[in-house]
Amino acid sequence: MAGFYDYSVRNPKGEDVPMADFKGKVVLVVNTATGCGFTPQYKDLEEMYHEFHDRGLEILDIPCNQFAGQTPGTDDEIHEFCTLKYHTEFPQMKKSDVNGENELPLYTFLKSQKTFEGFGSGPKALLMNTMLKKIDPDYKNNANIKWNFTKFLVDRQGNVVARYEPTTNMKDVKDEVEALL
Secondary structure, eight states: OGGGGEEEOTTTTTTEEGHHHHHHSEEEEEESSSSSTTOOOOOOHHHHHHGGGGGGGGEEEEEEOOOOOOOOSSSHHHHHHHHHHHHOOEEEEEOOOOSTBOOOOOHHHHHSSOOOOOOSSHHHHHHHHHHHHHHOOGGSSSOOSTTTTTEEOOOTSOOOOEEEOOOOHHHHHHHHHHHHH
């Protein structure tokens, strides 16, 4: 079976970005959206990137419009929104699908490594569970990405070590990223 470093994604110019370029780094892969209730996580992601990039963290921002159409616009418009509103500096890839027939092969791999384990507890988790029951009654039993800002953490050896749903506290994500650096 192929590993993390065998995949690539495209940047907004349509150029391949091989995951092998990130060998020896800790990588956080995130499917993002510009018009979502979780969009403010861009601030946390940028702070983490700014704090840890020199220690070996890379964040791959993969905009996705598969969840309630919350990522409208072109790649350029998405990039402009993120850089102006959240001052993001981490690499942003081409808007892509993370589920279904046209999903990025990288996401097929990531989901095979870490499946959905629930949204945790609290008001946001309850809201997500209620909403997803209506969209996909079997959502708890498949590895599909459930919503925007799902994150996969990859260690310096290319192992997918964690999957975080958008409801995961960003401080917990940061702590686990830092532990790998």
